Amino acid sequence: MNPRILYLIKRAEIEVTSRMAKALEDEDITPIQFTILYFVDYDKGDLSSAQLSRRFSMTPQSMNELVSVLEKKKLLKKTTDPAHRRILRLSLTAKGKKLLSDCNATLDSVEEILLKGLSVAETQTLKNLIGKILETSRETVLPGS
Numbered sequence: 001m002n003p004r005i006l007y008l009i010k011r012a013e014i015e016v017t018s019r020m021a022k023a024l025e026d027e028d029i030t031p032i033q034f035t036i037l038y039f040v041d042y043d044k045g046d047l048s049s050a051q052l053s054r055r056f057s058m059t060p061q062s063m064n065e066l067v068s069v070l071e072k073k074k075l076l077k078k079t080t081d082p083a084h085r086r087i088l089r090l091s092l093t094a095k096g097k098k099l100l101s102d103c104n105a106t107l108d109s110v111e112e113i114l115l116k117g118l119s120v121a122e123t124q125t126l127k128n129l130i131g132k133i134l135e136t137s138r139e140t141v142l143p144g145s
Contacts, residue, residue: 016114023110027103034107036066037075037100040090048087049078075099 020031029037039055040047047055053063067090070076075096081087092100115123 019110019114020107023106024103027099027106029099029103032066033070033075034100034103036070037092037096037103040076041092041097041100044091047090048081049090052090070096 017031020034024031024034036052036056039052049063049067050060052067053060056063067076067078071078073095074093076090077093078088078090081089115126118126
């Protein structure tokens with residue numbers, strides 16, 4: 001049998017998410033919460049909840065619930081965009097930055113285990129290929145969308 005690429009990607013997602021959840025238990029954070037913190041940090045406080053919901057392909061209401069949980073944990077804060085007073089930008093608090101750093105250190109070992117069968121070049125190729133898939137998916141409207 002020659003498995004579909006979509007099937008393999010989904011299986012990899014399930015495995016990765018499971019391992020992330022287990023590794024992040026001690027930090028009291030879920031994989032989706034970690035990913036939101038990672039996105040906000042990566043974009044240096046330039047994201048709004050609405051932009052984040054589009055990136056995660058979820059409703060603004062669902063994203064607002066996730067952001068609210070992270071605010072209650074004092075990991076994220078909202079600030080008014082000076083150019084657009086109705087837009088609230090997200091950024092990490094000092095506690096959020098520390099937690100993200102701790103989570104990244106924890107997840108380094110998870111990645112190391114998952115990628116131990118790949119060479120450095122293969123790992124870089126994998127990153128590049130996944131990046132291309134994600135870039136194409138953002139640019140292309142898929143059937144049924």
